[in-house]
Amino acid sequence: MIEFERAGKTYPDGTVAVGEFSLRIPSHTTTVLLGSSGCGKTTLLRMVNRMVDPTSGRVLIDGEDVAQEAPVALRRRIGYVMQNSGLLPHRRVIDNIATVPRLTGMPRGAAHERARELMRTVGLDSGLARRYPGQLSGGQQQRVGVARALASDPNILLMDEPFGAVDPLVRMELQRELRRLQTQLRKTILFVTHDIDEALALGDQIVVLQPGGQIAQAGTPEEIVAAPANDFVARFLGLDAGRRSLRARPQPGGGWLVSDAGGRPLGVLPDDPAREGPG
Amino acid sequence: MANAGHILGLTGAHLQLSLPAIAAAFLLSLPLARLANRLRPARALILGGTGLLYAVPSLPLFIVLPVLIGTGVRDTLNVIVALTLFGLALMVRSAADALDAVDEDTRLAATALGHSSRGRFWTVELPLAGPALLAGLRVVSVSTISLVSVSAVLGVQSLGSLFTDGFQRGIVAAVAAGIAMTVLLALLLDLLLVLLGRLLMPWSRR
Numbered sequence: 005m006i007e008f009e010r011a012g013k014t015y016p017d018g019t020v021a022v023g024e025f026s027l028r029i030p031s032h033t034t035t036v037l038l039g040s041s042g043c044g045k046t047t048l049l050r051m052v053n054r055m056v057d058p059t060s061g062r063v064l065i066d067g068e069d070v071a072q073e074a075p076v077a078l079r080r081r082i083g084y085v086m087q088n089s090g091l092l093p094h095r096r097v098i099d100n101i102a103t104v105p106r107l108t109g110m111p112r113g114a115a116h117e118r119a120r121e122l123m124r125t126v127g128l129d130s131g132l133a134r135r136y137p138g139q140l141s142g143g144q145q146q147r148v149g150v151a152r153a154l155a156s157d158p159n160i161l162l163m164d165e166p167f168g169a170v171d172p173l174v175r176m177e178l179q180r181e182l183r184r185l186q187t188q189l190r191k192t193i194l195f196v197t198h199d200i201d202e203a204l205a206l207g208d209q210i211v212v213l214q215p216g217g218q219i220a221q222a223g224t225p226e227e228i229v230a231a232p233a234n235d236f237v238a239r240f241l242g243l244d245a246g247r248r249s250l251r252a253r254p255q256p257g258g259g260w261l262v263s264d265a266g267g268r269p270l271g272v273l274p275d276d277p278a279r280e281g282p283g
Numbered sequence: 284m285a286n287a288g289h290i291l292g293l294t295g296a297h298l299q300l301s302l303p304a305i306a307a308a309f310l311l312s313l314p315l316a317r318l319a320n321r322l323r324p325a326r327a328l329i330l331g332g333t334g335l336l337y338a339v340p341s342l343p344l345f346i347v348l349p350v351l352i353g354t355g356v357r358d359t360l361n362v363i364v365a366l367t368l369f370g371l372a373l374m375v376r377s378a379a380d381a382l383d384a385v386d387e388d389t390r391l392a393a394t395a396l397g398h399s400s401r402g403r404f405w406t407v408e409l410p411l412a413g414p415a416l417l418a419g420l421r422v423v424s425v426s427t428i429s430l431v432s433v434s435a436v437l438g439v440q441s442l443g444s445l446f447t448d449g450f451q452r453g454i455v456a457a458v459a460a461g462i463a464m465t466v467l468l469a470l471l472l473d474l475l476l477v478l479l480g481r482l483l484m485p486w487s488r489r
């Protein structure tokens with residue numbers, strides 16, 4: 005379990021990135037920090053592995069204040085995935101994935117064995133092992149990033165807009181894969197995004213943030229969509245624009261055409277929505 | 284043919300003076316560059332200070348240096364130290380810029396993975412600065428090879444001796460041979476550095 009206890013961060017130049025933030029993140033669940041640019045998501049994420057030290061309050065992992073732990077050791081036992089993958093351009097895929105096991109003293113052969121196993125786990129063709137990151141597609145790079153973060157089998161996974169730089173199709177594919185992985189691995193995931201659909205797709209818990217790391221609402225995806233706590237959340241979800249109040253119209257050939265309040269078509273529902281529909 | 288042997292000997296002497304200086308300038312520039320980058324307020328001082336070395340006229344330096352470090356004017360060591368200083372003048376700024384230009388995201392990623400600051404320097408920043416370091420090193424290499432010749436005026440043997448002797452005795456061929464060999468040597472060494480870079484940094488080829 006990760007706990008933020010009134011954690012705040014004011015940067016030396018006086019920027020208050022996070023005012024006062026308290027949150028409990030249960031183990032083995034995915035918590036999504038959702039908010040627009042500059043609201044303090046990255047700052048919050050980095051407080052967990054001490055890449056940022058809070059200027060007030062504290063962050064606890066399983067009851068222990070992270071400030072008590074040596075940063076380097078702490079980071080080696082927490083997985084971290086960033087936007088644009090953050091792969092080391094001078095190391096082959098296999099060596100990138102093996103980085104943390106090597107840092108913690110695992111022999112090269114064993115570390116490579118582990119890396120190959122992880123490539124299978126995240127659905128990477130083993131033929132890519134000897135490539136350099138610059139020779140991969142964006143989607144492949146992100147998979148390597150995820151594999152690398154999992155290499156030391158950490159309990160906690162921090163993901164900072166990991167799928168922000170790939171096209172929508174690949175993005176959905178990666179989201180699906182992450183969900184599949186999570187049902188197997190059951191990590192404690194803290195996931196940052198500004199994409200509401202991604203948050204709804206991945207989060208067990210969603211925390212909607214306002215500037216300054218202020219919590220606008222925290223709850224399950226259902227709670228947030230069904231009962232947005234205030235106008236800010238409603239606007240962020242696109243509820244005010246009617247993006248999420250759906251209408252279904254029968255189609256001549258059977259089935260239903262689903263559109264939003266503005267009449268924009270979103271998809272089709274098979275003939276009997278009562279039986280096959282999501283409800 | 285006696286001439287060929289003579290020129291070959293001078294080429295060897297030329298290399299014995301320049302190679303240690305090039306290597307020393309490169310190796311010494313790294314800690315200085317790192318210091319300059321880590322101590323931001325000292326950066327201007329370190330880079331400006333070493334850069335200023337280049338403004339010192341070379342001949343006087345060859346003569347003054349022995350007074351400071353207790354060598355003889357014609358000692359190989361004297362020449363090597365002087366050449367190293369000129370090399371440093373060029374290399375410290377290149378190295379500082381090269382290390383500074385390593386992508387910030389990559390640096391952050393390395394930190395997030397759990398590299399110590401020293402480990403990150405050796406295994407991530409230094410290799411990634413490699414191509415830019417190599418570019419700086421190539422300039423130092425060419426400049427040092429050509430600068431060695433000045434020491435011939437003091438009577439230290441090198442390809443420069445072909446100029447001094449040639450001038451004194453009015454042998455144009457000797458001067459021409461000196462120029463040709465110096466250029467050839469500089470080119471060969473440059474080629475060698477490029478090949479070495481290809482070998483050590485296969486990832487940098489696109």
Ligand SMILES: Nc1ncnc2c1ncn2[C@@H]1O[C@H](COP(=O)(O)OP(=O)(O)OP(=O)(O)O)[C@@H](O)[C@H]1O
Nearest residue numbers: 015017019020021040041042043044045046047048
């Ligand atoms: N090193 C720093 N020094 C000063 N201010 C900073 C620093 N890092 C971040 N900030 C500021 O703190 C605020 C929060 O930044 P943070 O990176 O946490 O936002 P974010 O929610 O991750 O944004 P994005 O979605 O754009 O990544 C911003 O106003 C940012 O400009």
Ligand SMILES: [Mg+2]
Nearest residue numbers: 045046047164
């Ligand atoms: Mg961010």
